Amino acid sequence: MKVHIEKNTVQETLVIPLYGRKMCSELYPNLYRDETAVRLDYDLSHLAARAKSTMQRFGFLEVAMRQSDLAWEVRDYLRTHPRAAVVNLGCGLDGTGRASASPRCGTRRQ
Numbered sequence: 001m002k003v004h005i006e007k008n009t010v011q012e013t014l015v016i017p018l019y020g021r022k023m024c025s026e027l028y029p030n031l032y033r034d035e036t037a038v039r040l041d042y043d044l045s046h047l048a049a050r051a052k053s054t055m056q057r058f059g060f061l062e063v064a065m066r067q068s069d070l071a072w073e074v075r076d077y078l079r080t081h082p083r084a085a086v087v088n089l090g091c092g093l094d095g096t097g098r099a100s101a102s103p104r105c106g107t108r109r110q
Contacts, residue, residue, distance in 0.1 A: 005042065019044050020063030023051060032064045 005011045021037035050056050074086055 002041065015040070015042055015044065016047070017063045017067070019047060020060045021067060023057075024060040024064035027057065027060065032061075032068070034064070034067075 005015060018037050018040055019042070021032075021034040022040045024032050025034050025038050047056075051060075070088070074088075078084060078086070
């Protein structure tokens with residue numbers, strides 16, 4: 001499903017972390033994989049120009065690991081509090097609330 005997003009809006013800002021997870025998935029597929037982010041079809045060419053820099057690549061990893069850490073914490077909490085409600089405001093279109101969001105990360109607890 002395609003959604004129209006106006007340039008320079010809050011909605012576009014929320015796409016940026018999704019773009020970071022897409023780039024992390026493409027650059028480091030053995031470390032991290034976000035299937036939702038990989039399907040991103042949105043013109044962020046103004047960010048792609050800087051995507052080769054070391055700082056940008058670090059930023060991609062940072063965004064991916066932040067989402068991954070939050071997903072682990074939420075899953076752990078819900079194991080002991082199965083009736084809890086999870087609200088993730090301003091989440092940058094992450095997959096925390098979906099059971100299918102399980103990024104690869106061999107160093108995290110199971």
